[in-house]
Amino acid sequence: MHDPNEFEQLVADAEKALADTKTPDRRSRLATEYLGRNGKLADLIRGIKDVDEADRRKAGIAGNAAKARLEQLFDAAKNESAARPAEPVDVTLPGTSYRLGHYHPVTLVLRELEDIFRGLGFSVVDGPEVEDDWHNFEALNMPVDHPARDMQDTFYLAGSEDRRLLPRTHTSGVQIRAMEGAEPPIRIITPGLVYRNEAEDATHSAVFHQLEGLLVDDRVTFADLKGVIASAMRALLGADAKIRFRPSYFPYTEPSAEIDMSSPRIRGGEWLELGGCGMVHPQVLRNVKWDPAKLRGFAFGLGPDRIAMLKYGIEDIRSFFAPDVRLLEQF
Numbered sequence: 001m002h003d004p005n006e007f008e009q010l011v012a013d014a015e016k017a018l019a020d021t022k023t024p025d026r027r028s029r030l031a032t033e034y035l036g037r038n039g040k041l042a043d044l045i046r047g048i049k050d051v052d053e054a055d056r057r058k059a060g061i062a063g064n065a066a067k068a069r070l071e072q073l074f075d076a077a078k079n080e081s082a083a084r085p086a087e088p089v090d091v092t093l094p095g096t097s098y099r100l101g102h103y104h105p106v107t108l109v110l111r112e113l114e115d116i117f118r119g120l121g122f123s124v125v126d127g128p129e130v131e132d133d134w135h136n137f138e139a140l141n142m143p144v145d146h147p148a149r150d151m152q153d154t155f156y157l158a159g160s161e162d163r164r165l166l167p168r169t170h171t172s173g174v175q176i177r178a179m180e181g182a183e184p185p186i187r188i189i190t191p192g193l194v195y196r197n198e199a200e201d202a203t204h205s206a207v208f209h210q211l212e213g214l215l216v217d218d219r220v221t222f223a224d225l226k227g228v229i230a231s232a233m234r235a236l237l238g239a240d241a242k243i244r245f246r247p248s249y250f251p252y253t254e255p256s257a258e259i260d261m262s263s264p265r266i267r268g269g270e271w272l273e274l275g276g277c278g279m280v281h282p283q284v285l286r287n288v289k290w291d292p293a294k295l296r297g298f299a300f301g302l303g304p305d306r307i308a309m310l311k312y313g314i315e316d317i318r319s320f321f322a323p324d325v326r327l328l329e330q331f
């Protein structure tokens with residue numbers, strides 16, 4: 001700095017800039033520009049040390065005066081904008097519209113099924129997606145080397161050789177978890193994701209949902225199982241939906257069956273596979289220390305993705321797991 005008059009010039013500039021400034025936001029930025037620690041005033045004050053000795057005192061006084069004047073200017077501007085009444089609200093302007101999200105079609109089916117089964121007296125429980133060998137296989141009557149383990153192609157988690165942890169291949173392990181340490185009777189459903197090392201196509205995904213059900217009490221028959229499944233599916237798909245049971249095999253049920261359904265409104269009434277079911281095998285009850293001489297039960301595992309495909313006319317299961325909001329926007 002060479003000329004103490006530069007302080008006066010700075011105040012004049014600030015006055016002019018303030019007069020041109022409309023918004024409180026701009027004004028506050030201008031205050032920082034002039035009065036901030038690295039602002040224009042601080043710059044000039046730092047330059048005082050370079051002024052000729054004879055004028056240095058005068059420059060100091062001018063600097064202090066400029067600081068006081070700038071503070072006064074910016075304070076006054078701030079007070080004036082605070083005192084001004086707020087802009088009037090134009091109530092005729094259209095409101096802000098927000099985009100609404102959509103539930104995934106599989107979530108819709110799962111929620112509807114949960115409601116239906118709650119109405120039939122079942123409670124909804126949750127289970128872990130990473131399961132151990134005992135719950136996913138062994139307690140379900142599938143010891144190591146049992147050929148039925150090949151019915152589901154399993155991924156294993158690396159580094160878990162001692163406990164053989166795996167992304168569960170079905171929700172049936174939650175049956176064991178629900179019974180272990182509990183007292184009969186029991187009536188639960190458990191929805192969730194399962195994982196299989198499978199080739200994918202329009203009706204097979206390597207990651208998909210299941211909805212497991214389990215009921216154990218002292219007098220339970222296959223007729224109860226048929227009644228529960230038929231009324232749940234009619235509630236979901238309409239009173240004209242038909243259910244059929246085909247003999248099948250699962251190591252944890254005896255007898256076992258495959259459930260098919262048909263509805264005149266879905267693919268022209270074609271029979272479609274819905275899931276597996278059966279009467280709980282006595283060995284499964286023994287594995288959780290329940291007495292098969294006193295207890296009977298039924299269990300089932302349904303495929304909600306396939307049900308959602310049928311209900312909403314979706315051709316390819318893979319679209320449920322693809323990140324495309326155009327699918328979701330339709331529901």
Ligand code: YSA
Nearest residue numbers: 170172204205208253274275276277278299300301303
């Ligand atoms: C059987 C008896 C019980 O007492 C309890 C449950 C079960 C079901 C058994 N745990 C199971 O997983 N059987 S399953 O392999 O046939 O799958 C059941 C349903 O899941 C199928 O009917 C189908 O609807 C669906 N599913 C199977 N693989 C699938 C699939 N959905 C999509 N993609 C896949 N890859």
